[in-house]
Amino acid sequence: MKKKIHLIPVILILTILFSSCGKIDSDGNSSKANIVTSGTEIQEEPKEPVEATISAKAGYGDAKRQINVIGFKTYKKLESEMYTDKAAKDKSYLVLFLEIYNKQNEKDYINVNYLSTKVDDTEITNTVLFNEPEGFQTVFQNIEPENTLSGFIVWEVPKDWKEIEIVYNGWKDSDNLSINCTFTPDDYFNPPKYV
Secondary structure: OHHHHHHHHHHHHHHHHHHOOEEEOOOOOEEEOOOOOOOOOOOOOOOOOEEEEOOOOOOEEOOOEEEEEEEEEEEOEEEOOOOEEEOOOOEEEEEEEEEEEEOOOOOEEOOHHHEEEEEOOEEEOOOOOOOOHHHOEEOOOEEOOOOEEEEEEEEEEEOOOOOEEEEEEEEHHHHOEEEEEEEOHHHOEOOOOOO
């Protein structure tokens, strides 16, 4: 008998809880209530993937950024008063100069960890230099809101390389955007003077 008495309050509480989970409109139709708790994030529809291609002649632009190739060149060595960067035997430094305009109201960061590169179907990583080719800084840094970053990416490649394929996925998580480019030695051109 005592067990039955203890179950009655539990059944009453459950009945009250479950009855408040639905809603009956003026026509007598019931529907589930929309429950929003603090900290719950509303899921947006997934964005279509965008695979943008840039080249020596064509850039890419959207509502958040504009990306242009402003130079593509090789160097055997780069010298300054303090340092000399010299490519290994039978190799050279391949430098891609970029200009990226951040159209947003917040900083944008170009992250080296999202860069992948193949030279003649062999994966390689970018190289770090002590010197700044043509006075440009590395592109891997913050871009302030509504500002332009002019910078470079460099790889050490065989002197007789034929094709380089570059993919940047730094905006894949936020904007579903992947930037792709393919270059050959026919695409070489000098960057403008850095200001």
